[in-house]
Amino acid sequence: MVPKATEADTRAKLIDPALHKCGWTEEHIKREVSAGAIEIIRGQARRRAQGRVDYLLRIKLNPDTQPVAVALIEAKAEHLPPNHGLEQGKLYANSKRLNVPFVFSSNGHLFVEYDRITGLTSQPKPMNQFPNPVELQARYEQGMGFKLTEPSALPLLTRYSGGEGNRRYYQDAAIRAVFEAIAQGKKRAMLSLATGAGKTFIAVQLLKRIADAGQLRKALFICDRDELRSQGTIAFQKVFGSNAMAVSNGKPEKNARVLIATYQTLDIDTEDGGANFLTNHYPENYFSHIIIDECHRSAWGKWSQVFTHNPDAIQIGLTATPRQIEVTEKNKEALQDAKITADNHKHFGEPVYEYDMSQGIEDGYLAACEIERRDVLLDGKKEREYGVTKEDLKRRKLLADAYTGEVLSPEEARKTYRAASLESKLILPERVSSMCSDFFSHLLATGGPEQKTIIFCASDDHADKVAAEMGNLYAIWCSTNGKKGVQDYAFKCTASNSGGDYLADFRGSMQRYMIATTVDLLSTGVDITPLRNVVFFRYVQSPILFYQMVGRGTRIDTPTGKLMFRLYDYTDATRLFGEEFLTKFTKKSEKPRGGGEGNDDGINGPPPPPPERTIIAQGFEVKITDAGKYILTMVDGKAMPVTVEEYKERLSQKLIQEAPTVEDFRSRWVNPNERRTLLSHLPDAGHSALLVRMLEEMDDFDLYDVLAELGYGVAPKTRIERVESFVYKHEGWLKGLPERAANTIKALANQFAKAGTDGLESQQIFRTPEVMKAGGLESLKLVGKPGDLLRQTKERMFVA
The missing domain is CATH 3.40.50.300 (P-loop containing nucleotide triphosphate hydrolases)
Known part of the structure; x- marks a missing residue:
């Protein structure tokens, strides 16, 4: 009995070739991954497997611009109906997850589309009718009400500072939602994200990309307490340097472009606050952009003056409180909450993106x-x-x-x-x-x-x-x-x-x-x-x-x-x-009154501590628990433990500095000397890429794909998948060669499946049995110089 094809088979053998024929290159596709759900069993927490979205389709106007996500595809095995993944895709696509307007489900032969803008679901269509990037861009622009080439949309196209290795899928979705609102001509937007979801990271990236788009004059980030101001200042200075400064009494810091202040400093923390510090130091419309952190913390009357004093500013509110709070109790506090929520919604409108605690x-x-x-x-x-x-x-x-x-x-x-x-x-x-x-x-x-x-x-x-x-x-x-x-x-x-x-x-x-x-x-x-x-x-x-x-x-x-x-x-x-x-x-179940006498939760004695193991990888000490992995590495000359996420962020930032675009990275990668130089300039002299590959369990991937995903958001392919894509992407080139020479080229490509880039650069490659059996060196001499053909094979292996 022939086993049924899997989803992986559908992606690699059916959907990937079909998308490529429609014009969707690797640089248009991203694989979004979440950390993996946490479940509690008998009082102990453990992680399940990582969550994954098969394909996030992104529009990329030119090599220097940030790709803009517009659609996702849920792939299902070819023996299932094409709409089998549609409901799952619709769940992922909504404004609480990936925030894209178009959803596709496919079994590799047919596809079904759901358009969130119109609410319409299509009939099944063959994959050769799948919309190409130009078509989806036009539909996206029509549905959103702006063109990506307009100046108001420029922040959407401005790339992440430090690459995409340090952002999570929902953070990208939230940032896009704000930029889309701004591109539509709106001056106010509210984001609702749970505590711990990284609102400060989002605020920093919003202002940084606006600044890089040339649209930031002066920005104000307002928070509620000194502790938050200190945390915010550190985060902003990591990206803006001395152009981000904390405001304190007597120090308005007007030379900086990004000011971090508390309500108290601005004298807008009480109902009768006169906003004296605000008005004395900053003229009307001094700020082009204002972000209010924890905007649910204060009633409208307490901080409205910062907005009325800057009526032309783009105003963004951040909150950790869910949009819908059902107030069933008519006490003073609950009614005050209802007023704050109503005031916020009246000013900002409905949240443009939401990510609540349960989703996190x-x-x-x-x-x-x-x-x-x-x-x-x-x-x-x-x-x-x-x-x-x-x-x-x-x-x-x-x-x-x-x-x-x-x-x-x-x-x-x-x-x-x-x-x-x-x-x-x-x-x-x-x-x-x-x-x-x-x-x-x-x-x-x-x-x-x-x-x-x-x-x-x-x-x-x-x-x-x-x-x-x-x-x-x-x-x-x-x-x-x-x-x-x-x-x-x-x-x-x-x-x-x-x-x-x-x-x-x-x-x-x-x-x-x-x-x-x-x-x-x-x-x-x-x-x-x-x-x-x-x-x-x-x-x-x-x-x-x-x-x-x-x-x-x-x-x-x-x-x-x-x-x-x-x-x-x-x-x-x-x-x-x-x-x-x-x-x-x-x-857990309700407990009887009286307290303190006995324990009926089914746990006999203290639970064991979370399992932890230490391994040595690439010369690094790595500690691993269910909560994650952290690495002992050098930070500012000192050995410090950092999480894998922090380590990847450092690697991504350095990679982007060395090769700003994926095209630059690809060009340097195929040249052995350039590649060695590039890797030597990465943290820990290139061992960092090997370490990340091992810790992310990507042993089946070449280092090229590990780094391309980390720095540029390119969906990675295993070595085998890359060889398979090489064959269909360059079918015309291969058919133009004599049969024996084409077979030799395919045999050379298969060395990549076994050993990656290094396998294609082996001095013994023409002597491997597979290559010799296919036709070997002599079959290539009839076409041209074997060395040139091998170089072309390697270059074509990484073509998007």
Whole structure:
């Protein structure tokens, strides 16, 4: 029985040749890959295989321009109907994924198209009728309402700074969505991307490509806190150098082209802020482009003055909050969120691109979340909806006024305390003790007490009490188990005690500062990648604030092997997740009231640490965990561990410096001396390319394809696929040769399938049995110089 052809066979033997005949070269095609979904099984996280899109078709106007994605093709095995992959392709193509208007599905013989602009689906058509690049460009331009040759579209065609090796598929989709809006004549655009998805990277690339297009005069990047300003300044200066500067009181930094400022510095952080710093230092329409980071953080009235003062500027809002937040509760915070969302949408319009937390988890770029809902002492639902009455308080052992510390009897307490007032107006020591004890027991059951954790508390005083209680529990545990405890195990991190001073240690040290108790200080903008737990001891009524708090845990941390975090909910805060969003999470069952007694989650003792192995590859020490790979390499003269993604970014940037376009790269690659020089100028003297090939499991690919994908976004071909494409791309040339000479050329090409570029440059190539059997040197002498024919074979091997 003959086995059925696979999707790979369909791509290589049917679709690739058909696309080439229609004018789609390798430089028009990109393979988009995601990190691979994270799944949680019995409390342990692991990665699945990488996600992959078969073909992303891109329009390229000339060798120096950035290709613009316009379509995708889902390939299916030839025995399946041609529309078999259409629904999957439509899912990928929408404005929450790849953001392209045309979707194709093909079995290699026929194709079906879905046009997102018109909403029409075609009948099956033969592959020889597949639209060529010129046709799709015309349809794209007509649907979008602009031509790619117009000045307003120039940022779309401006290439990425440092190549395409350092961007993710959704970041490219978001950047294109903004540039498309600008090309359509719009001056406002909003992007909604989850915390940890790289909004700052997007902001930097937006402004850099606008600047390279010659359309940036002065830009302003506004953020909410000093920590965010520092992070943003570092990111912008990596690309803009001294042309990007942080604005502070007394230093408007007007010589720089990109200014990074906080709301507070500009005097637009409060409702009655006079915007004095803004108006005194920067005349009207001083800025050509303005990006507001975390635009959901402030109500419209707080920062509108920066827009009204620069009415002609391109205005871009970045938010981590989902577009649709269903406000079912009529409390002050929820209603304020609704107003902020409405104001943002009124000003910016609907987001031009969205990438939410659930999608980030599904793609494997954000840590998976396991929810542990707890209900300690009081009836959570009743408590949240109706508050706590004197009758409820009579069974409490001790009550105290949160402001005075005075012990109260139930009779002396207020008639009713709303849920949001607990721990801020009424201290229940029994409740604090039970919550902390319950949570500490979960730490012990999930790896031990020394896990980076944020506990969100109701007030500064509440944060003090929780920190003290957690510290006591830890000290008792250390004493009981004969352990030497870490220093500063639990600490309060709030504005009142200059909590920001602790952030560096909390973020970086694994020997100190494990449990941070806070109110608002850590709710946004602080990257703590090793964070394992987010805990709610505080009632939260603002959906916007809730999403920000949860976002603290979503970053993956490769050095510690972190792929997941746990969300412990003691106040029913997770009700604020949208229904659609909830389905993406792993939720553990509800637990009985009372807390801290036993553990019924099916885990007997601490789980094993994430598996980690160290290998030596190309002379480098490489540590590998499920969270990713990182490499010990030299950075600024010091041996530093960097992730493979960071390492690839450095390699891509250097490659683009040496060979700005793929044409330059191809020209240098086919010349042995030029290729050796090029590789020697790459990081780690060319070993970097070999290392990336090994770590990315691309042993079947020539180094040419590894580097072409990394620097220029060209879809890579295996050595065998490249030989197969050589035959159909140069069919006319081969047919023009005598049969024996053509067979010899094909035999020479097959040496590439075995050994890559080096195989074609072997001094013994004409003596290999396969080449000699096909006709050998003598068959080529009848046509021309064998050396010239071999050189042409090598050059044609890499023709797009």
